[in-house]
Amino acid sequence: MSDRFSFAVNARDGQARTGVLQTMRGDIRTPAFMPVGTAATVKAMLPESVRETGADILLGNTYHLMLRPGAERIARFGGLHDFMNWQHPILTDSGGFQVMSLGPLRKLTEEGVTFASHIDGSRHELTPERSMEIQRLLGSDIVMAFDECPALPATEESVADSMRRSMRWAQRSRDAFGDRPGHALFGIMQGGVTRELREESAQALTGIGFDGYAIGGLAVGEGQEAMFGVLDYAPGLLPQDKPRYLMGVGKPDDIVGAVQRGVDMMDCVLPSRSGRTGQAWTRRGQLNIKNARHQDDPRPLDEDCTCPACRSYSRAYLHHVFRAGEMISGMLLTWHNLHYYQDLMGGLRDAISQGRLNDFIADFHAMRAGGDI
């Protein structure tokens, strides 16, 4: 616990780092994976179960919470931590990405974005100033600057224009955030897959000054090779002593490659969303439990996993409850996936601390090459 926000790198292995983010509501071990709690819940999980998986921090969404139940209502209930019964750190995204991917009838101007709610069609406006106010009302520990993530395909010119607007919005976010001891504001780097634009964005953000820096504009369909191509240089453009957060990533092998390239924090809906569809992520790769081949299989999802699903339930049982559409199916697969993701992050942190990240990554890929899972 700390009354101020601070970040310390404790060990390095190549470009990778391991460290601790200290916040008012607790410490975050990095590299860290943040489960996504979009509508004030990590779907199918109790908060205490999310904590038991090893998560130090979870993500909330300005866009969803402003539409329902409303930021002012959550503030009246003491803020998001009390409202959702999660007393550990929360990072909230700023809403721009969700508006562009979810909100119908949206209009983007220099001021911000106006859009219709995907829930009831009511009209709303998000600006850097309103996004900062909403995130303050939610009481999140780490606030994200209001940005725009251009959809692909996009011309380099449109990516450049969008990035420069996001940098002007970053300054407005910084100005509107003010001085809030114990709370952090992260800037978001944009610039697509163009190195010069990424460099311009990094320079703009470091000139404004933030408590941490996100790498945005990725995991939007560019593919892993192009994403890693950007990550080969983008983290190094950012201050070495501040946390770097790669937004929206990803599959286990994306995470391993991103950590190897110097990323400290990530978030993704994949483990929870895919868990609800029967997709299990394991040390040996992924499987879908709804496949008929599992209906008489007495083994757990992953022999090496200590989560409640793997400790007490066979694949045959999990196959059955998915086929029967029972609620416990999504609960158990979500729990397993989040537990596996946190196990992976713990393994990465230990490997970096002990200077054996390359061996860890070699084992990670060898385990998945085996085929039979």
Ligand SMILES: CNc1nc2cc3c(=O)[nH]c(N)nc3c(CCN)c2[nH]1
């Ligand atoms: C799934 N892929 C993905 N790419 C993102 C980029 C941004 C991005 O460039 N900006 C913001 N604010 N959020 C992003 C998100 C949402 C993260 N929870 C992204 N998600």
Ligand SMILES: [Zn+2]
């Ligand atoms: Zn498990």
